[in-house]
Amino acid sequence: MVKIIGIIGSPRIGGNTAFLVEKAMQSAEENGAETEIIQLGKSNINPCIACNKCKETGNCSIDDDMESILENLSSAEGIIIGSPVYFGNVTAQTKMFIDRSRPLRAGFQLKNKVGGAISVGASRNGGQETTCAAIHDFLLIHDAIIVSDGAPTAHYGATGVGGGKNDCQTDEAGIETAKNLGKRVCELAIKLDS
Secondary structure, three states: OOEEEEEEOOOOOOOHHHHHHHHHHHHHHHOOOEEEEEEHHHOOOOOOOOOOHHHHHOOOOOOOOHHHHHHHHHHOOEEEEEEEOEOOEOOHHHHHHHHOOHHHHOOOOOOOOEEEEEEEEOOOOOOHHHHHHHHHHHHHHOOOEEOOOOOOOOOOOEEEEOOOOOHHHHOHHHHHHHHHHHHHHHHHHHHHHO
16 A cells, blocks of 8 residues: 655644645545645754755754654655745745755655645735745655646646635635545556555
């Protein structure tokens, strides 16, 4: 059975991003995956200090929750990362996670893992595409394989409209793209794993 990790990059617990990542994970489970969700807002993650120890040893010099998160990522076949839009990009929590993933570049430990992006932002402000692009860049730099939601008019990544608390729960298009993304990540991960 393949394992799909869902990363919730929001500092807010139980908000729009969590809702859509959970929908994607439920869909992945329904299609045959084991899933696990990591809430960055509950994790103790410090910023990268550019000490380059990871380049020398393959391990980060900072002792916090990233060590277990990196272990989970390297053992999974799929990764879905969700972030709300903060000033046209990912949250600080998501960016710290991205920066601290550098030890996984040793030996390209995320190579050929299947990945996807979810972003949430207010329709009046935009930024969903640039947030998805930042997540896609992270996946590409790690040599992962990116999928879209697989709909007839495939989206850049799953996006939701949410400017206030729990707005995404009524965003039918956002829910559908999140579910489709979870299914697509699972389907391709199973194909690659067989």
